[in-house]
Amino acid sequence: MLIASAAILIGFIVLVWSADLFVAGAASMAENMGMSPILIGLTIVSLGTSAPEVLVAITAAMSDVGELAIGNAIGSNIANVGLVLGLTALIAPLPVHRARLRRELPTLMAITIACGLLLLDGKLDLLDGLLMLGALAFILFEMINSQSHDPDANEEAGVEDLPHMQPVRAWVSFIIGLVLLIASSKLLVWGASKVAIELGVSQLVIGLTIVAIGTSLPELAATMASALKGHGEIALGNVVGSNIFNLLGVMSLPGMFAVEYLEPMVLIRDYASMTGITLLLAAVLYLSLLRPKCRNEGGNIHVGRSIGALLLAAYALYYYFLYLTA
Template identity: 45%
Template sequence: MLIAWIQIISGLVLLIYGADRFVTGAAQTARILGVSPLIIGLTIVGMATSAPEILVGSVAALDGKTGIAIGNAIGSNIANISLVLGGAVLFRPFLIDSKMLIREYLIMMAIFLLALIVLLDYHLDRLDAMILLVALAGFLFWTVYQARHPKQKDPYLTEISEHIPDSKIRPRVCLLLLIGGLLVLIAGAEVLVRGSVTFAQSMG
């Protein structure tokens, strides 16, 4: 049991550290390549911050621990909405004055409904995976299009643009952060999955 807890805590620490370096490396590399701050904030940072969940799910699936993979995907979304959002609002109430953000909430609900539909038969296959990935690609395309062709100035887009500064890191350092962060993420995912399996086995 003690070993399981050490693995779980160590895995979480590695994931947090690796994710921070990976997100910084990805965002700054894209900035150096000339990608606009808005696109970086809407897509690259959003995808990069999901890297821990993606890697934990991938490692678990490769190890045949499908329950951990599915539980990680669903549980992380529940935690992001209820724990992260709820905890943030406790410190400071939010005023949602962005039409684009409201539309994203509706899309999020549609994605949840789509995930529920593909899980109704208690079986996930490559066709289900393609459906979910196509939905993701469609969302990313819509997001980029809305950002580049806004019907009116949206405070949400302005805030994102201001959040991604010009890169002050050398390209070589950005690449090291990107690769190093990814390697730490992979190691953290592996350790966390092993710890979770050990903990589950010890609990019977």
């Protein structure tokens, strides 16, 4: 148990560090080859920050513990809304552009409902995985096509602090980051599997808790740092984008390797809770549009401390429900 717990801790630390190294190297390589900053931000940086979840999902699927990957995707989405947005909003109110409420948030709600319908038969298979990945490719194409013509896109895509490395250093960072990502994901999945066996709980529960929180910590740190620096306007966009990718790019992966049969509680408890906290976020944001004191002169709104406390309470309530039923 002690060795497995140490493996999880070391795996998380190396996973996060190697993901940063991998993204920095890949982004610098793309820049050195003449790729524009907006495309780097919307593709390499955005997808690279989800590298931990992707590598964990692939490793779990290949290790025949696909339910851990599914739990990671669902649990990370719950943590992103309840923990990341909730805790950050308590520290500093987060401004929300109306464009988020017109485009990204409705897209996330539609994807959440659509993926839930795919899973109603109690399994995740190759067809489900291909449909999810196809939807992800379409969304990425539309996002790049629309935001590449937006004058404020570079700021919204988070590309103001792109790394700049010489070609040799970029390649070294990319290769070392990739190797460490693979190794640390294997170590993390091994440790999580051992802990699940020792505690007598399912891989799904470990994915929903330990792995989900661990892979959400980078988003929490980045979002809080952005808010404290006065760039809180990108927080909701980062969370929505990450949740879309978790559903379509991470949860789909186990079905690409083998048919994954879901426990009944996945839909009744976990997916329903994820859908509920997503709809809760949407409801409070849309209702804020009706309150003049929540809007600024440009018609934009903000996620205040009361909303942050509500999201954190919903997050805590889910974990209490999980504790009662796991």
